[in-house]
Amino acid sequence: MNRLPIIPTFLVALAVATMIGLGIWQLQRKEEKDTLLSRYESAVGLPAVAWPKVPDPAALPLFRRSSLLCAHVVKIETVSGSNAAGKAGFAHVASCRTDTGEGPDAKVAFGWSERPQSPVWGGGAVQGIIAPDGAQLIKLVSTDAVDGLDILAEPSPSQIPNNHLLYAIQWFIFAAAATIIYILALRKRSKVL
Template sequence: MIETAEPKRRWPLIPTLLVLAAVAAMIALGVWQLQRKSEKEALIALYQRNMAMSSTVTYPELPPVEDRFLYRKSSVVCLEPVRWDPRSGTDRKGGSGIRMIADCRTGAEGPGVLVDVGIGDDFASPKWGGGTVQGTIVPGPEQPTVIERMTGHATPARAMLIADQPVAGLRASAVPSADDTPNNHLAYAVQWFLFAAAALVIYILAVRRRLRP
């Protein structure tokens, strides 16, 4: 009886191309995260220089706010707080409480400005009708998510002024530091590279097992 040789098994072309495309995409994302890491380091250095400056700048009322304004000293005239947005926060001694953020009217029209006038112990709005506020410009509490930025649906974020002197009955709010700016891009890059390596190794082992006679 004549035995016929089994046809030689070959690497699957289409699945291999799909896996290689996925691996290339993950590597590209890792490289992009490394680029973002360098950009974020430069941004943090800019913020640190801004914090070291004692001169004041004109408050940027219209978003988006340029990075050169953040963590600089400025002042605004709040004609009237039209809305209060209490949020959890800490004072400059590390005590927790409720940040009193006023959405202030600065003229007959316009977006107004956000002013953090201090930390309270409850959600009761302070009895404050407005006035001149001096403080530090920081990113506002409403920032677009990563997905919104990537998809182009991000609404320009407003800045906020944290008052140097709190209004009566409140404690001074802690001012965020430039060093608090998150920079996790190296970790994200390593994750993407590991995902790419794992996907490639798993696929190779799976195909080799399938090709065994």
């Protein structure tokens, strides 16, 4: 009678348990993301909010209409983006000061172009929709045309991916594959002995 090798079996069982745990965690994350996306979907039709000077990471007013005064443009960046018709091109995003304080305290995506031109924009009053931003948590995507530029595509909760179910399935497949490979290795080992 062949005995199971203790240390390899323990290590494989630990790895499989970890992969199953990660799969369950991804399923929990999917539920959290579904709730968050539902909240964002319901925010689309709500009344406008004041631009938050200091955004609360736990309660970002994403996909709400807002406005601000870009009193001074600190810099303009060009990134990939789409226009209102869905055509790919370049979004122009300004870092703005909204008052006389130091440093930029708001980002404004103010227009789209087909080419990565360097537009000149002096700021001013902007109306738009609050969207996620990697650096400053939020930015205002203008819903008005700026001279020489097209209107950007409106931000939408549907643009936020929710891949957690696929990640969970991936972890469960890894766990199943590790188990099958280990069982096959044990069978081969028992035939050799």
